[in-house]
Amino acid sequence: MKDTLKTLSDRLGLSPSTVSRVLSGKAGQYRISEKTAALIQEEARMSGFIPNKLAQGLRTKVTSTIGLVVPDLNNAFFASLTHTIISMLKSSGYHTIIVESRDVVEEEMALVNTFVARSIDGIIVVPAGDDPRYLERIDEEIPVVLADRYYENSTLSFVSTDNRLGGELAARCLMDAGYSRILSIQGSPQSMPNRMRLQGFTEALANKTGVVHTVVGDSFSVENGYQSVMEQLGGGKKVDAIFAYSVTILQGAFRALRELGYRIPEDIGIISYDDNSFFDYLNPPITRIGQPLMTVGRMVVETLLQKITGNKKETVRLLAEPHLIRGKSC
Secondary structure: OOOOHHHHHHHHOOOHHHHHHHHOOOOOOOOOOHHHHHHHHHHHHHHOOOOHHHHOOOOOOOOOEEEEEEOOOOOHHHHHHHHHHHHHHHHOOOEEEEEEOOOOHHHHHHHHHHHHHOOOOEEEEOOOOOOOHHHHHHHOOOOEEEEOOOOOOOOOEEEEEOHHHHHHHHHHHHHHOOOOEEEEEOOOOOOHHHHHHHHHHHHHHOOOOOOEEEEEOOOOOHHHHHHHHHHHOOOOOOOOEEEEOOHHHHHHHHHHHHHOOOOOOOOOEEEEEOOOHHHHHOOOOOEEEEOOHHHHHHHHHHHHHHHHHOOOOOOOEEEEOOEEEOOOOO
16 A cells, blocks of 8 residues: 555654655755654655655646756766756757755655656656665656666666776776776765676776785765875875776876876876766876766667657666776876
């Protein structure tokens, strides 16, 4: 039996209006405590609850509007992916509402529920959490497609890059260049792309004897790249190559290496995941693993529009192939 606003509020011992205000993203407006809001959001997430507005079928007309949830538009990768998606949606006659979750599950849920209340035609999400149930419930009524990140055992359709293969390409590039003391600076350990990059990289290194591999880091941020290099190399660790798991991590790592007096690639090699045009203007140009953003964005939009029109009912699982872009940094 599906939860209603009343059954959810009864179970929590709270009024339906309080629960409704939290799930519609209005907790701050009505001065509902953070503790109460967190309790409601967690219960809603665990039960897969979606607002009655959706369950009652208020979505009765086409709005020609798509909701897009990304973690952070300051991240060059997500900014580029967003640009590709909105351009392709616009050419298909759709408007896009873009919001940032800041990689916080509770914020993502509130934003998605706002989309539901607007009765939009479809939702594209770069998911923040590791539990797909609330998105699966929404997908029963409004088409949902995941971009970049996905859940392995879920009915949700997704389009991503083959990050495991990307990690393998990075490892083989460093091994072919003769590096043997490698530092991996990863992003968010729980995110699917990060786990797949690490898996591919580690599996490739396992076939090479004499390689020492150290993994550090906890976020896809400039600060993480900078602090990881400062703590490891500044602390005397012997490293001859670095694998940065994102553009942002690369930026921080590059700055730290310069401050510590390392020459690239004479003293240390470096390779990054993700591509950006400014990489070619650094000294030296950065070797990196490029993701086919145009392809990913196009396939995300095509998959969503097929779901909206009813031409695609089965779960779609698509992985685009990354490629090595050779610079002069390793």
